[in-house]
Amino acid sequence: MALIGKKIGEFKADAYKNGEFIQITDKDLKGKWSAVVFYPADFTFVCPTELEDLAEHYEQFKAEGCEVYSVSTDTHFVHKAWHDTSDRIKKIKFAMIGDPTGKLSREFEVMIEEEGLALRGSFIINPEGKIVAYEVHDLGIGREASELLRKLQAAKFVEEHGEVCPAKWHPGDEAIKPTIDLVGKL
Template identity: 80%
Template sequence: MSLIGKKVEEFKAKGYQNGDFIEITNESMKGKWAAVVFYPADFTFVCPTELEDLANLYEEFKKEGCEVYSVSTDTEFVHKAWHDTSERIKKVQYPMIADPTGKLSRAFEVMIEEEGLALRGSFIIDPEGVIQAYEVHANGIGREASELLRKLQAAKFVREHGEVCPAKWKPGKESLKPSIDLVGKL
């Protein structure tokens, strides 16, 4: 069953951002685009490379009116300790959500029950709290933030213009107007 078109379930979670412990809810995410990125655990191998990659493009996400949220089943205290000790994670300015009960990971269908960890799931959520795109990877496969940014830009374009985006579409490139005239011509 697909999560596309599903509203983000009600939640309240603790997190860490810029030296403070914060609270994040499904309601606080509304009104802007959101990129929610699940990863298995702090102090691991692939995870810091992904979170650093997101940190390097964070300003680009913000220019698109999008907040980035990283989520693992660690606590907010572990997020702070990782932020304080890792050169890569020190670059992270976006909220790092704590999901020690796995409730959020289960809601997004990325929880590995027998391990208590999340799969690598990336979700693009519109300002109404509806999932517009997602991708889930096995934990050995790292993701690229620029591709998540491109998918965000495509989701925004489709929503704003009612046109569709072909493979490798980027802002400023040609989109398609769905019509019977295109059938069999591409």
């Protein structure tokens, strides 16, 4: 079943962010745009490349009014240890949420039960707390932060303007006003 339009349920999770342990709840995702990015595990191979890319785009997400949260089934303690030892992960300024029980991974339907790991899932959540876009990858396929950013920008544009964004749309490009006159003309 598709997750589009699903409202995020209540949750409370420990996270590591900027040298501190903090708590993140579902309330933190409401009232602003959010990007929740699941990855399988700390101290692995593809994950640090993805998170480094996300860290390098973090200011662009913030400029769009979007907070970024990374999530794995590791604990917030493991996130801190990884942050302290990896040059790539030291670049991260967003919250790294620990999901050792898998509650969040199950909520977003990315949990691999047999392995206790999350698939690579990227979710864009609107200010009302509803999923408006998502993409889930197998463990070996890395994602690109610029594409997640583009999807965020498109989701915001659609919500603000009521127009739709064609393939390869970027801010400033022409959007489409869906009308009966366009049916069969594109």
